[in-house]
Amino acid sequence: MKLLEDRILRDGKIYEGDVLKVDSFVNHKIDVGFISELGREFYRLYKDCGVNKILTIEASGIGIACLVAMHFDVPVVFAKKSKSSNVSPDVYTSKVESYTHGKTYDIIVSKEHLDSNDRVLIIDDFLAKGNALRALKEVVDQAGACAVGAGIIIEKAYQSGGDKLRKELGLRIESLAKIASMSVEGGIEFC
Amino acid sequence: MKLLEDRILRDGKIYEGDVLKVDSFVNHKIDVGFISELGREFYRLYKDCGVNKILTIEASGIGIACLVAMHFDVPVVFAKKSKSSNVSPDVYTSKVESYTHGKTYDIIVSKEHLDSNDRVLIIDDFLAKGNALRALKEVVDQAGACAVGAGIIIEKAYQSGGDKLRKELGLRIESLAKIASMSVEGGIEFC
Numbered sequence: 001m002k003l004l005e006d007r008i009l010r011d012g013k014i015y016e017g018d019v020l021k022v023d024s025f026v027n028h029k030i031d032v033g034f035i036s037e038l039g040r041e042f043y044r045l046y047k048d049c050g051v052n053k054i055l056t057i058e059a060s061g062i063g064i065a066c067l068v069a070m071h072f073d074v075p076v077v078f079a080k081k082s083k084s085s086n087v088s089p090d091v092y093t094s095k096v097e098s099y100t101h102g103k104t105y106d107i108i109v110s111k112e113h114l115d116s117n118d119r120v121l122i123i124d125d126f127l128a129k130g131n132a133l134r135a136l137k138e139v140v141d142q143a144g145a146c147a148v149g150a151g152i153i154i155e156k157a158y159q160s161g162g163d164k165l166r167k168e169l170g171l172r173i174e175s176l177a178k179i180a181s182m183s184v185e186g187g188i189e190f191c
Numbered sequence: 192m193k194l195l196e197d198r199i200l201r202d203g204k205i206y207e208g209d210v211l212k213v214d215s216f217v218n219h220k221i222d223v224g225f226i227s228e229l230g231r232e233f234y235r236l237y238k239d240c241g242v243n244k245i246l247t248i249e250a251s252g253i254g255i256a257c258l259v260a261m262h263f264d265v266p267v268v269f270a271k272k273s274k275s276s277n278v279s280p281d282v283y284t285s286k287v288e289s290y291t292h293g294k295t296y297d298i299i300v301s302k303e304h305l306d307s308n309d310r311v312l313i314i315d316d317f318l319a320k321g322n323a324l325r326a327l328k329e330v331v332d333q334a335g336a337c338a339v340g341a342g343i344i345i346e347k348a349y350q351s352g353g354d355k356l357r358k359e360l361g362l363r364i365e366s367l368a369k370i371a372s373m374s375v376e377g378g379i380e381f382c
Contacts, residue, residue: 028301033264059253063257070261073223075221
């Protein structure tokens with residue numbers, strides 16, 4: 001999506017250690033009008049899939065998911081990150097290995113808010129190794145719900161997490177910007 | 192706001208320990224159309240105040256703030272919760288004593304995203320003792336920005352945190368539902 005690629009080139013900041021910061025419009029300051037335009041694109045892509053719920057993960061996924069959900073007119077459920085390993089029988093749960101933070105955490109979703117009647121669109125800001133997306137898909141599976149697909153703002157395609165999940169899980173993943181390569185010196189090349 | 196009071200009475204759950212859960216439309220599952228209606232009300236209340244930025248705190252404030260911000264057509268900045276006590280010179284920071292979690296944490300906002308030209312509306316889901324709101328106001332003050340007011344979904348008025356902040360800080364606080372009393376046996380009385 002050219003609108004997004006241009007914005008990433010203009011406002012994204014690349015740091016050593018394979019870090020792309022889009023804090024000025026996605027992750028810390030949120031340009032709600034712009035993100036809503038991305039939501040319109042996700043709606044165009046998934047409008048015929050019977051989506052009745054959007055699932056994301058706290059914290060930075062929440063705002064994006066809400067702005068996307070307005071186009072679909074469906075509720076958002078966000079998975080909570082949990083430090084405790086006590087798993088309540090009232091929740092679905094899965095583990096995420098965080099590349100950014102170098103640790104593993106649990107995510108939980110209350111069974112009240114997801115069930116086998118749901119057709120779920122998973123929304124997240126970044127897809128790199130795909131660990132968060134894999135965990136969210138597991139939660140959907142535990143609920144017996146159908147994951148119609150995922151909508152990602154920025155996919156680091158060179159890390160192959162997305163293609164692995166497309167193949168392994170047969171999951172439809174639509175990423176609005178796919179990065180082919182990225183470095184502090186060379187900048188960003190999109191796919 | 193009657194629409195909200197009715198919804199709280201219908202879907203809110205009261206637990207021992209002064210806990211009101213509104214997980215089914217505000218805090219875990221988010222009814223985006225409904226929250227957007229609350230956003231319309233905040234817009235009506237603050238539309239003449241020159242608001243150019245909305246400030247909230249992760250995680251559950253983010254979705255609400257984004258849905259409110261769409262009415263104002265301004266960006267959202269969310270304060271991040273930080274466990275480290277290393278304060279970077281690039282951030283504003285303040286401390287929040289959490290009643291719910293029984294501990295103190297730091298909140299941080301990058302200096303890039305808030306400055307003395309900003310007229311800030313602070314948005315949050317709950318106001319009880321007022322500690323999060325006080326910390327967000329401190330961050331606004333550190334930036335030399337103007338806090339035009341706060342928009343709260345549910346104020347536990349019987350805890351007096353809101354009135355204390357109104358008096359002490361001279362801050363305009365508009366709460367869409369103000370709870371006068373609450374108990375498992377007696378239910379909820381609004382102000």
